Amino acid sequence: MQAENIEILEFLRQHHPFKDLDNAILERIASQTDVAYFKAGTQILNFGEAITDWYIVRSGAVEVYRRSGELYDRLTTGDYFGQFGLLRNKRIRFPAKALEDTLVYLIPEPLFSELFEEYETFADQVEVEDRTRLRQAMARQADSNQLLSAPVETLMLREPLTVPVTLSVRDVAIQMSEESVSCALVVTESDDQPLAANRLVGIVTDKDIRNRLVAEGLPYDSSVEDIMSTRIASVEHNQFVFEAMLMMLRFNVHHLPVMRHGVPVGVATLPDVIRYESQNSLFVVRRIFGAQSLDELKALQPDVRNCFSRMVAEDANSHMIGTAMAVIGRSFKQKLLEMAEEEFGPPPVPYCFLALGSMAREEQLIVTDQDNALILDNRYDPKLHEDYFIKLSNFVCDGLDACGYTYCRGGIMATNPKWRKTLQQWGDSFLDWINNPVQEVLLNSFIFFDLQGVWGETQWAEQLSALVAEKASRSPKFLACMARGALGRTPPLGFFKGFVMETDGEHSRSINMKRRGTAPLADLIRVHALAVASKSHNSFDRLDDVIEADILPPGSGADLRDALELIAMVRIRHQALDLEAGRDPDNSIEPDNLSDFERRTLKDAFQILSNAQKYLKFRYQFGRAF
Amino acid sequence: MAGFQQRFASKLSGGGVGPGNEPWPVFFARMAEQAQHPLLKRFYAAGTPTGDTPLAEVPLVAIDFETTGLDASKCDIVSVGIVPMTLNRIYNRQGRHWLVRPRTALSADSVVFHGITHSDIDNAPDLSEQLDDILEHLQGKVVIAHCCSIERNFLDMAVKARLGEGVVFPMLDTMALEAGIQRQPTLIERMFGARRKSIRLADSRERYGLPFYHPHHALSDALACGELFQAQIAHHYSGATAIGNLWQ
Known part of the structure; x- marks a missing residue:
């Protein structure tokens, strides 16, 4: 008779990836588990040695390294290690060391292999390779909201x-x-x-x-x-x-x-x-166009937030939410421009009002500033026409600010004379950026490569996009410069206890999901998109074009899509939670507020982003022929 | 109590020997001859390591008993948990747990402790039927317990009551080790407010970063004790420490 230890059984019952297994198998695992204690600083696994058990951290903390000595992960209660070696050649691939006094539960290899083979949910949850687990998690999520993502x-x-x-x-x-x-x-x-x-x-x-x-x-x-x-x-x-x-x-x-x-x-x-479809965004857009005054427009802010929250509650994906919010944002702009033209009369020369950045990429969320610019007809004469466009720009940008789209801190707005140019001048600017790239200048110009006409001569925006698509792909120096710029913001390594863990092992209390996640992903995808002369603006659409052009390592395009969706959804869900709790939503997340699922999958997503950044750096080295 | 433990531990650290100042292996050899009952003969014949054997080479086993009360002369064993181990690994998968029917009444107080009720033990066999199995799991190994005098006295008395002769073997006591490790404040220090450090199992475990386990289940307690022993050796001794310095 084997006796299962109730302490071990209870522990397994409360932790992934065991908690979904049925009781009979859990009892068997508990009766098969051995135990070992490691004092802080003790090496637990050495590279290349034989491995015969799977290690579950029961208490304490463990650091896992790459062969190179680079920190791979830091683990604590409920985390596990050793599976890479067990599944490959039964040799240790990632050495491990006790960071604190640590107690581990040891599950012998034959039992681990059996669990991995026999229990799908178990295998799905165990991190084998960063991407596989994320892929499976995302696939399960997509299945659950089929109705909303139906073609x-x-x-x-x-x-x-x-x-x-x-x-x-x-x-x-x-x-x-x-x-x-x-x-x-x-x-x-x-x-x-x-x-x-x-x-x-x-x-x-x-x-x-x-x-x-x-x-x-x-x-x-x-x-x-x-x-x-x-x-x-x-x-x-x-x-x-x-x-x-x-x-x-x-x-x-x-x-x-x-x-x-x-x-x-x-x-x-x-x-x-x-x-x-839910009628939420439809309803909001109708109210925007039906508004009779700026005050009525301003009063729609709660409706916009409700629409956002409800889409999250209905399990909409990030693409749906980003697009709906962009359509709403665009509708505000269009309505304000309509009101401006009523107030100041028809424009003296044709123009196109541009949306830039996340709105143009249709990746807008609830916390967003306004990024916009004007394309003016080539006959534009400042002496005659500037007055009108100053008034128009002020009206629109002030109106947007009043409606919750705060002024752009970087001054990228139609009110800035620098960003009111004729079509000819815009064309020249883009050609200058592309032909004579200067790192510092380009860093502040990323946003112009995501542009969309929202009002007036919108075909001009398309012409500029076409120009960029044609020229950028032929300028390795420009792409190298853009790639370098896209590497400025990196993801963290993962999470450890209540902290965000950086690649150098440093900890911080919170993470800005935009700055450390969605923004570097969008930057990275933009560079590839420019390289393949894509005219798409949405990051998912760009990724499709990039995958089509076949310039990424096999599978990594799909990985990037999963990573982007996951990081965006975590950001979105936490903003929705902020709204629900009556807080001002922001982009910053404390690890304590992440679910188990989010912690595990986010770590994978960060790893994918990190690998993709390495590839970007490698692919767009200036002077490298490709 | 703590003072006693401290004296006891320091006395033992001078080199533990068996009953009558006889080295343990010598005692075992003699008992293998003198013991009457074949179970005990077999147990002693399996021998015990010499005092100079490094800990790393000693096969170990952590044990815990739940009992009907604290006095070994009046109370009896209700359950036995054992977990074989070495300094590197606790073989929980070879762990065993026996329920036995005590010959003395189960008091209401003890039921509160270990949760083993009358109906649980009514169908359990007498210890004499399990003794073969239990001793077989202990023989050739050095036994670890937290506050080992309980396990030592209860087993000795229970075996004596059933086989007519008792059994004694060297033991490692995690409580005595902890008492030696945690120097307790002197009387003077206590007068100035220094607190005694608790050397109870759960409190001792906490010092080594070991998780909280619910007490009073013989198998969990044996595991808890085994883990504590590994932690104590990792922090304050080493695999090279001679077992004779620690056992009693």
């Missing part, structure tokens, strides 16, 4: 009604009635292929027939071409439902053709989408 094709109920561009409105209306649909897709005509395969040139809705034909008094046999909309917003079949909704908000349309390989395969309508 748009899950909405489609029927084939779209497609009509040739030559048909009369009356015939189109008859077909729409027969099919009982509220819109038809208009395509070019060609004899040698089915209609649906032809190029989409327009879309016509019930509302178009009412407003553009009946109300205008046009004859019923007018060509559908005369009343269709030709600026078509569409989504790809594999985009998320929430993206379709945001697209509808952004373009103020209720019908979106769903495309697959350039061919429309369906139409997503607003009611379809609303059935899937």
Whole structure:
């Protein structure tokens, strides 16, 4: 008869990765566990020696090193080590030393291997390699909110009604009635292929027939071409439902053709989408555009915060939240600009109002300052026009500040004359940054490489993006400079007890998740994106482009995506908790407030970021040919 | 009590010997001849290390008894926990736990302590049926206990009551070791407010960073005692320390 020790059993029952195992196996583990004590400073495992047990820290603290002597991790009660060696060649790969007086529980190798083979949840939780565990954790999370991250094709109920561009409105209306649909897709005509395969040139809705034909008094046999909309917003079949909704908000349309390989395969309508999506952000955006005064706009701040909190509560992912918050932020800007133009009259020359940084990347959260700029028409003459744009910029930036988007401390705002330039001047600036990179200058210019037009001549923003995409990828010196800049902020090594642990073993009380996590990740992804001439701005989209271009080591693109999602979500969730507790949300997190899951997976994510930074440094050394 | 412990420990550190100032291995050899009962003959014949054997080479076993009370002449054993070990590793997986039916009544007080109730022991065998097994796990090893006089006296009395002759063997006492390690304040120092240091198992463990274990389960207590012994040796002695300097 073997007797399991109740103290060991109770301990296992309370700690990962055992706590999810059933009682019978826990009792067996407890009866198979040995024990050893190590005085502070004693070497526990030496590199290359045979390893026969898995080590669980019962009390005290242990430092684990890389072969090079570099600190790998610092462990305390409930942590474990030795699994790397057990799973490889039964030789110690990461030496370990007792940092404090330490008691360890020893689980013999055959039992460890059995647990690892037989129990999936156990294997998933044990850190084997940084990335595997994070991948599994993220996959489990994604599974749990399938509904909210469903692709748009899950909405489609029927084939779209497609009509040739030559048909009369009356015939189109008859077909729409027969099919009982509220819109038809208009395509070019060609004899040698089915209609649906032809190029989409327009879309016509019930509302178009009412407003553009009946109300205008046009004859019923007018060509559908005369009343269709030709600026078509569409989504790809594999985009998320929430993206379709945001697209509808952004373009103020209720019908979106769903495309697959350039061919429309369906139409997503607003009611379809609303059935899937929470109406939170929709509601806020409507109230923004319905506001009659600055005071009414200001009064919407609690709604924005509620929308954020509710999306978090509904398990939205970071992409959904970042995009929704960016759409809301953009709506504030658009509404303020609309109000400014009402107040000061139409602009003397065309212009484009730019959003920069996180808003342009659609990664905005609740705590954010405003980063913006103006592109002015090349005919802009300061003597004649500056007055107008000063007034307009002041109105918008003051308004944004009043609505909770605080002034940019670095002065990157349209109110700053430095950042009101003509399209020509902006083009020259970008070319100068790219062709003659200067480290100090570039460090302050990162933000301009994430830009989006929100009002006015938004195509100018696209032109600048295209220019950057084309030139940046061909300038190794520029990329090397950007890469060096992207390495300025590094992640910590992990957590130890109630502290954040730095790579040199130093401890601190809290961690700024933006400065040490999402920002360096966004910086790093931006460099790769520029190198592959990507025109995307969102970090996830950029990562897709980078993975497509195949410049990263195998698997590391997907790892970066997991790391970004995790770090962003921890940041988001803690801001939501701050809101809930009535505190001012910020980016700083105390390790004591992290869940077990967050501590474990964050450490993995930091490791991925750290490795990716090493790769970035290696890949973009100036003078290296690639 | 603490004063006694201190004197006792310092006396022993001069080189522990068996009953009648006879070295333990000599005592074992003699008893292997003289003992009548085959179980005891076998036990003594397995021998014991000589006093100059380094601790690192000694097979050890931590034990703990739960009893019906504190007086070995009136009370009896209720459960036995043992965990074999060395200085490097505690073989908890070879640990054993026996419930035995005491020949004296289980007092309400002791039930409060160890949580072993009348119904638990009503079906348990008498110690005589388990003795073979228990002694086999102890033979050839040096036994560790916290406050070893309890285990020594209870086992000796219980065996005597059942086999007609007792059993004695060298023991390492983690409480006596701790008493020697923690120099207690003198009477004068105490008059000036110095506190005595507790050498109870849980308090001693805390000094070495060992976790809190719930007391009064023979197997957990044996493990707790084994861990404490490893910690005491790691901090204040070494694997090279001769066992004869520590045992009693």
